[in-house]
Amino acid sequence: MKQDYVIQGVQMDHQTRCKHYAKNVDIIAIKFKCCQTYYPCYQCHQELTDHLPIIWSKAEQNEKAILCGNCKQELTIEQYKKCQSRCPLCLASFNPGCENHSHLYFE
Template sequence: MTEKLIPVSGVEVDSKTKCKHYRTSKDIIAIKFKCCNTYYPCHSCHEEVADHDPILWSPEEWNTKAILCGECHNELTILQYMNCQSVCPHCQSAFNPGCQTHYHLYFEG
């Protein structure tokens, strides 16, 4: 059976969702932007590629699958991502813990 990969938009995006702006071995998540229902590796990619301003996910929507692990390609809910301690609950790959400093760019609260 062939695995169907979820498309990720952005600038210089590789197969693990790393982009021009964030390329470390732990920069392997993409975030679905509520405004366009499209995955991007980061806020800078959305800013460069999308033709609109972002809309933040409200706390009432944090059970929505909106985080993509670039290693195993499983989707996580926003809450799963926020509570995973920077480790994918599906494949145990490490995520960049510094991404937490950008939550205000994606999530209300």
């Protein structure tokens, strides 16, 4: 199956952990609206691009903008926000601390 997305990160592993966030549960990547590219975190985006990020608006909650690093399936922003730190598709655990950075990605 062909993937329709691009993932970039600094020292990123096969489950999208990066040099900034490398715990076992750090397995999501977020698609940045500005460049339509997935990054493991805002710091990777900052290091690898030459532009400022644009956050997703509340009206765009149905956009597929989260990638589970375990099953490689894309989730909508709404699915991700409702998932309670677990992929609704493969049940892999996500880092609940990611919620602390939500404002950097989503309105």
